[in-house]
Amino acid sequence: xxxxRFWIAACALSCVVCxxxxxxxxxxxxxxxxxxxxxAEAKVKALEKLSEAxxxxxxxxxxxxxxxxxxFIFEKYRDNVRAALDLLKxxxxxxxxHPGGYRHLELQLRRGIREVxxxxxxxxxxxxxxxxxxxxxLLDMDDELIRLLFPRRxxxxxxxxxxPEEKQ
Numbered sequence: 001x002x003x004x005r006f007w008i009a010a011c012a013l014s015c016v017v018c019x020x021x022x023x024x025x026x027x028x029x030x031x032x033x034x035x036x037x038x039x040a041e042a043k044v045k046a047l048e049k050l051s052e053a054x055x056x057x058x059x060x061x062x063x064x065x066x067x068x069x070x071x072f073i074f075e076k077y078r079d080n081v082r083a084a085l086d087l088l089k090x091x092x093x094x095x096x097x098h099p100g101g102y103r104h105l106e107l108q109l110r111r112g113i114r115e116v117x118x119x120x121x122x123x124x125x126x127x128x129x130x131x132x133x134x135x136x137x138l139l140d141m142d143d144e145l146i147r148l149l150f151p152r153r154x155x156x157x158x159x160x161x162x163x164p165e166e167k168q
Contacts, residue, residue: 023060027053034080040091041101043084048108051077055115062119067127074116074134081109085141095148106145113138 030050037043054077061069084105092098116135123131 023053023057027057031076031080040084040088041104043087044101044105044108047080047084047105050080051108051112054080055112058115058119062122065124067123070119070123071127071130071134074119074131077112078134078137081105081112081138081141085145089148096151099149102145102149106142106149109138109142109145113142 034046058073
């Protein structure tokens with residue numbers, strides 16, 4: 001009886017370990033593909049697949065209470081978003097004429113912000129400050145993307161000085 005339970009537990013543990021190993025290999029492969037991508041639009045598309053794998057890995061690490069790994073995963077996600085945004089601004093500086101990559105990145109970034117905010121609710125208190133910094137950086141990049149996508153078309157209205165009244 002005890003022997004069969006042991007083997008079942010050992011098989012389940014080996015499946016979990018193999019699953020993590022294959023997940024780590026997939027994550028590494030997607031990261032390499034993202035790093036090698038030289039075209040901005042393709043880099044944004046590669047980021048979509050990579051971020052999906054990163055969020056999945058963060059979820060698995062969070063379920064194991066490995067919040068340090070969760071922090072590293074989200075920091076890497078932030079760095080990847082920054083790299084994609086910088087390349088996008090470099091190759092297609094006019095977001096008004098070529099908004100596709102900017103819009104796609106903004107939608108992905110919104111999902112990343114939600115993932116970080118959800119994680120902040122369950123993470124250990126000592127991991128909240130680093131994740132808070134990641135959240136702030138992501139929000140700043142989102143604000144930048146919004147400004148690039150929707151620039152001000154007109155200047156702020158100038159106040160016209162009132163006409164002084166004459167004394168009689």
